[in-house]
Amino acid sequence: MQPALDVSGLTKTYGGGTKALAGVDLKVEEGSIFALLGPNGAGKTTLMRILTTQLRPDTGKAQVFGLDTARQGAAIRRLAGYVPQEMSVWTDISGYENMLIYAKIYGVPKSTRDGTIKDALAKMGLDDVRERVVSTYSGGMIRRLEIACTLLIKPKILFLDEPTIGLDPSARKVVWEELTAFKREHGATVFFNTHYMDEADNYADRIAIIDRGKIVGEGTPDELKRSIGGELIKLTVVGEAATQAVVDHLRGMDLVTDLTAAGAELSLVVKDASMALPAIIEAMRERGVAVKRVTMEAPTLDDVFLRYAGARLEEGGRAVDTRQTRRMIKVG
Amino acid sequence: MESIKNVGVMIELELRRLRHDRMELWTRAVQPVLWIAIYGTIMGNVRGIDTGGLKYQDYITPGVLIQSTTFVSIFYGLTIVWERESGILKRLLVSPVSRSATVIGRSMAAGVRAIFQGLIIIPIALVIGVRFVPNPLFLLGAFLVIFFAAGGFAAISIFIASFFKTRERFMGIGQAITFPLFFTSSALYPLSMMPHVLKEIALVNPVSYVVDAVRGLMISGDLSGLPIDLLAIAVFLVVMFTVASVSFKRIIE
Numbered sequence: 001m002q003p004a005l006d007v008s009g010l011t012k013t014y015g016g017g018t019k020a021l022a023g024v025d026l027k028v029e030e031g032s033i034f035a036l037l038g039p040n041g042a043g044k045t046t047l048m049r050i051l052t053t054q055l056r057p058d059t060g061k062a063q064v065f066g067l068d069t070a071r072q073g074a075a076i077r078r079l080a081g082y083v084p085q086e087m088s089v090w091t092d093i094s095g096y097e098n099m100l101i102y103a104k105i106y107g108v109p110k111s112t113r114d115g116t117i118k119d120a121l122a123k124m125g126l127d128d129v130r131e132r133v134v135s136t137y138s139g140g141m142i143r144r145l146e147i148a149c150t151l152l153i154k155p156k157i158l159f160l161d162e163p164t165i166g167l168d169p170s171a172r173k174v175v176w177e178e179l180t181a182f183k184r185e186h187g188a189t190v191f192f193n194t195h196y197m198d199e200a201d202n203y204a205d206r207i208a209i210i211d212r213g214k215i216v217g218e219g220t221p222d223e224l225k226r227s228i229g230g231e232l233i234k235l236t237v238v239g240e241a242a243t244q245a246v247v248d249h250l251r252g253m254d255l256v257t258d259l260t261a262a263g264a265e266l267s268l269v270v271k272d273a274s275m276a277l278p279a280i281i282e283a284m285r286e287r288g289v290a291v292k293r294v295t296m297e298a299p300t301l302d303d304v305f306l307r308y309a310g311a312r313l314e315e316g317g318r319a320v321d322t323r324q325t326r327r328m329i330k331v332g
Numbered sequence: 333m334e335s336i337k338n339v340g341v342m343i344e345l346e347l348r349r350l351r352h353d354r355m356e357l358w359t360r361a362v363q364p365v366l367w368i369a370i371y372g373t374i375m376g377n378v379r380g381i382d383t384g385g386l387k388y389q390d391y392i393t394p395g396v397l398i399q400s401t402t403f404v405s406i407f408y409g410l411t412i413v414w415e416r417e418s419g420i421l422k423r424l425l426v427s428p429v430s431r432s433a434t435v436i437g438r439s440m441a442a443g444v445r446a447i448f449q450g451l452i453i454i455p456i457a458l459v460i461g462v463r464f465v466p467n468p469l470f471l472l473g474a475f476l477v478i479f480f481a482a483g484g485f486a487a488i489s490i491f492i493a494s495f496f497k498t499r500e501r502f503m504g505i506g507q508a509i510t511f512p513l514f515f516t517s518s519a520l521y522p523l524s525m526m527p528h529v530l531k532e533i534a535l536v537n538p539v540s541y542v543v544d545a546v547r548g549l550m551i552s553g554d555l556s557g558l559p560i561d562l563l564a565i566a567v568f569l570v571v572m573f574t575v576a577s578v579s580f581k582r583i584i585e
Binding site (some may be wrong): 052055074082083085086087088089092094097101102104 | 348420423
């Protein structure tokens with residue numbers, strides 16, 4: 001099947017000499033939710049702006065449903081919905097009017113227009129404020145309106161640049177439930193940039209980690225976590241200590257990468273804890289050792305990120321910065 | 333066809349914005365009314381300007397009206413600068429609306445503002461004592477000229493906005509353009525009174541042609557210069573829409 005996005009060897013250097021992309025290769029399957037995770041300045045927004053036909057790459061190729069972003073921009077713009085990182089609605093008209101303008105631009109038929117708009121607004125929880133001028137909205141309401149404007153036009157692919165920035169956790173949940181439902185109903189592809197790890201973890205089918213203009217890791221959230229060397233299982237056995245026979249046996253198991261025993265405590269590193277644990281407990285019981293207590297520690301995406309990009313992601317107050325920028329734009 | 337529809341959507345957007353905030357229309361009408369009422373009355377007493385038999389106050393009314401609408405148009409670029417700073421322009425540029433439809437649509441949106449400007453100023457001028465040609469068709473023609481001319485000046489403004497991308501720089505350049513356009517035109521005095529160099533400038537200044545057309549349609553009823561005026565305005569529009577559409581891509585880079 002033709003991928004929704006097919007990017008190869010993409011580079012982009014800005015006028016000032018800033019190398020934003022240093023050879024990006026990426027494939028995104030149709031109908032999937034794909035997260036591009038990376039710190040500030042990693043090239044996330046540049047990549048998105050190339051994919052949405054706003055910028056031309058220096059070298060390399062980017063295709064959206066087989067259409068070349070540099071040469072077939074007009075055709076791509078008919079398929080794509082886009083929410084930029086900055087605020088992108090008119091603040092001096094109402095939420096409903098914003099939707100109406102976008103509906104007309106995208107040619108939503110007149111007969112269904114009013115219903116579709118009201119439905120989209122209701123889904124985003126903006127029902128009772130739809131006639132209010134947008135300048136009276138909170139940051140979160142504006143973000144939801146922007147996403148509603150995009151869903152309205154039923155795009156085949158959605159490009160979302162930090163879609164839930166400035167939203168509180170419950171609003172983020174609402175937005176993602178809607179996006180997931182939209183994807184399910186329409187088979188749409190969702191490509192989003194984020195620096196919220198939990199968001200990528202919870203909602204993305206696949207994640208690519210970008211750092212300094214290069215993709216440094218790619219896979220499903222679980223694959224990525226497993227790829228950093230496995231998970232940790234801690235067992236406490238009944239009695240003083242596990243028998244040497246049991247320890248030797250466990251050490252010899254294929255599933256177990258590493259084992260340390262200290263009295264009644266056993267620490268095991270395994271590739272996939274949910275698969276390995278039943279086998280481990282079974283093996284212990286066969287050798288007469290009962291387990292009193294089990295804890296599992298899965299690596300988080302933060303650990304993944306640390307491993308691939310060499311830095312923690314949520315350091316440096318980046319989220320706060322962006323929120324302030326958005327507020328400034330709103331006031332200005 | 334779709335482009336024409338999208339130009340219409342941009343105009344509708346502007347009408348909706350105006351509906352929510354009419355304040356700016358009123359405050360912008362203060363200055364031109366002062367020009368007509370005070371400057372027009374006093375300079376009219378001097379009787380040193382050959383107005384071709386028109387009362388001086390009547391003579392300058394079209395010029396002042398055009399100056400005021402040109403001002404609105406030239407500063408329309410500020411809206412574009414603001415939309416660039418936010419994500420609105422990015423989003424529009426990723427929509428199916430072609431760049432030229434965006435530029436022409438937004439420019440003509442400024443034309444809508446100009447019409448409202450005229451609708452406020454003309455009744456006030458009537459009260460002050462300015463006499464208009466009592467033919468509604470002539471007045472309608474004058475409004476069409478104002479509408480399209482304002483669109484052309486807004487296109488200049490969008491063109492400028494694609495080079496001067498911050499508000500401060502844009503404000504400066506906007507100021508630097510509007511008054512020279514006004515003073516080197518036939519808005520306040522006939523071309524025949526100007527020094528030679530100024531006359532040459534006035535001949536390539538679109539404001540001269542717009543003022544002449546509107547003065548003919550609104551005040552004097554003399555339409556002898558109208559064909560040339562309309563031709564000049566048409567050329568001006570085509571050139572400005574083209575230039576602004578080509579430069580528009582720069583704006584988000």
